[in-house]
Amino acid sequence: MxxxxxxxxxxxxxxxxxxxxxxxxxxxxxxxxxxxxxxxxxxxxxxxxxxxxxxxxxxxxxxxxxxxxxxxxxxxxxxxxxxxxxxxxxxxxxxxxxxxxxxxxxxxxxxxxxxxxxxxxxxxxxxxxxxxxxxxxxxxxxxxxxxxxxxxxxxxxxxxxxxxxxxxxxxxxxxxxxxxxANTKVFSPEGPCAERERPYAFFFGGMTRWHGVEVMLKAARSPAWPAGVELVMAGPIVDESLRTALEGASAPVTWLDRVPQAELPALIRSAVAALVPSVDPSGITAHGITPLKLFEMLACGRPVIVSDFPGMADIVRGGGCGLVVPSGAPGALAHAVARLVADPSGATAMGAAGAALIATAHSxxxxxxxxxxxxxxxxxxx
CATH class of the missing domain: 3.40.50.2000 (Glycogen Phosphorylase B;)
Known part of the structure; x- marks a missing residue:
């Protein structure tokens, strides 16, 4: 090359x-x-x-x-x-x-x-x-x-x-x-929204265990998951052990495979919640994690749900721009999605706070x- x-x-x-x-x-x-x-x-x-x-x-x-x-x-x-x-x-x-x-x-x-x-x-x-x-x-x-x-x-x-x-x-x-x-010219609250039949919570990124893929799949099938809400996941399979679960996914789970970056903002803007439910099998989160997807999701004006790890949890709590849940807890993740679905005005306020935070301090x-x-x-x- x-x-x-x-x-x-x-x-x-x-x-x-x-x-x-x-x-x-x-x-x-x-x-x-x-x-x-x-x-x-x-x-x-x-x-x-x-x-x-x-x-x-x-x-x-x-x-x-x-x-x-x-x-x-x-x-x-x-x-x-x-x-x-x-x-x-x-x-x-x-x-x-x-x-x-x-x-x-x-x-x-x-x-x-x-x-x-x-x-x-x-x-x-x-x-x-x-x-x-x-x-x-x-x-x-x-x-x-x-x-x-x-x-x-x-x-x-x-x-x-x-x-x-x-x-x-x-x-x-x-x-x-x-x-x-985040690139606030690409990721912003303004712009087209994705058209889907049902409301959905959204995740994008590589399909790996440490991104919490298994946690999201279990959460979507939990009794606490809100009725009529999809879990939409976009990204390539990195961990082959997850292929069967993703390719065989059925409602309320939809796996989109790899999505061009230009299409991500529209998918984020339309979501009822954006998910970053990371897990830590290698014990490396004590030094903080702040994945790029967190900033891009917030920049689009949607509330986020993140695992309680230093870095991203601090940003979400400090900015009042989403919810923090224990890592590796499908039930807690499902309850958090349900809470945002049940309180659309509160979710909108969280999303607006996140977009303002990224625009002023995290571009x-x-x-x-x-x-x-x-x-x-x-x-x-x-």
Whole structure:
């Protein structure tokens, strides 16, 4: 796959900065850029937001399918590494979406004295949930990741809990909170709504156990689930053990498989509730989770129902924009859906509060501004 360059109109130049120039950012992402995925959305939104503020950004990453064998994965890491190393000397700052495979680039940045920002999206264990084939190398890869944090000029973490964790791992306090967000031009209360025969609660995302798919299926068949309300689920099957349950689903459950991102806002706007009933089989939620879908659902003006985990539960409680239920509790989820169905005016008020909260404090443009502030701090240009 060809390497993807975000700043197509601007090349990194081997020239010193003058007082009027913005620093040249080399953004390194070892994950594959899969259109519509959370990682791709985060990376591209931040790059575009920095470019709008005048920063020349070169993104080194690859586009393509979301899955590949071990050889393909290692090949991607090698190509990203070689491309980043070729561009490193011309950069004024290197920004990493934190990844164990970025170690050679981080080491080179240290040797050349380049300022570095590491963006932390989860604790070490999350990498081995995503990449189980590397579990046997967990010890050494974790050590290499920790070194990257210690060398970094600054850390950016997506939850306050990860800020504290990252600081402890790095042994320094140069850590900043810059959370996830939503594109409020795409996800907003205004716009078309999906037309379905019955009212429905809506979930979108990969069909995995940790997204609470089994919890939602059980909730929809619980006596507490409101009569006449569908459970609509949109997203590809990631965990094959769920295929039989999803393909054989019957009323009140409808599984739509993968839905283009452009169609998601309409589906969210029409829902009586948007669901984020995550579970935690790997024990990683203590450091907070704030999935992108939460911000996108709220931005569309619908109340959300989320699991009681740090991060997303804090946002929902603080913003008065939905309901919080215990994780892994189908009955509680069903009761929460029924409560919103029974109180449409209250649900509307929650949805409006969520949309206002995202527009003012959690848009991607706000996140890009916060990232730019960290860059200025690191480079001493405040």
């Amino acid at each position: 060809a390497l993807y360059k975000a700043a197509s109109s601007q090349n990194l130049r081997a020239l010193p900065l003058n007082a009027t120039e913005k620093p040249r950012i080399l953004y390194v992402c070892c994950e594959r850029i899969v259109p519509g995925s959370a990682a791709a959305t985060h990376v591209l939104e931040i790059c575009e937001g920095l470019e709008r503020r005048g920063y020349p950004v070169t993104l080194v990453a690859e586009r393509g399918a979301s899955r590949s064998g071990l050889a393909g994965q290692l090949g991607r890491y090698a190509r990203v590494t070689l491309s980043a190393l070729a561009k490193l000397r011309r950069a004024d700052l290197v920004y990493f979406r934190s990844h164990f495979a970025a170690f050679p680039i981080a080491l080179a940045a240290k040797i050349f004295g380049k300022p570095v920002i590491q963006e932390i999206n989860g604790v070490y264990a999350e990498a081995f949930v995503t990449h189980p084939r590397f579990k046997r190398l967990k010890g050494i890869l974790t050590s290499l990741q920790r070194l990257q944090y210690r060398w970094a000029s600054a850390l950016i973490a997506v939850t306050p809990q990860l800020v504290a964790w990252g600081s402890a791992e790095a042994g320094h306090a140069r850590a900043f909170h810059v959370g996830n967000g 991607w443009d706000v996140r890009a501004a916060e990232t730019a502030e960290v860059i200025r701090t690191v480079l001493g240009t405040e």
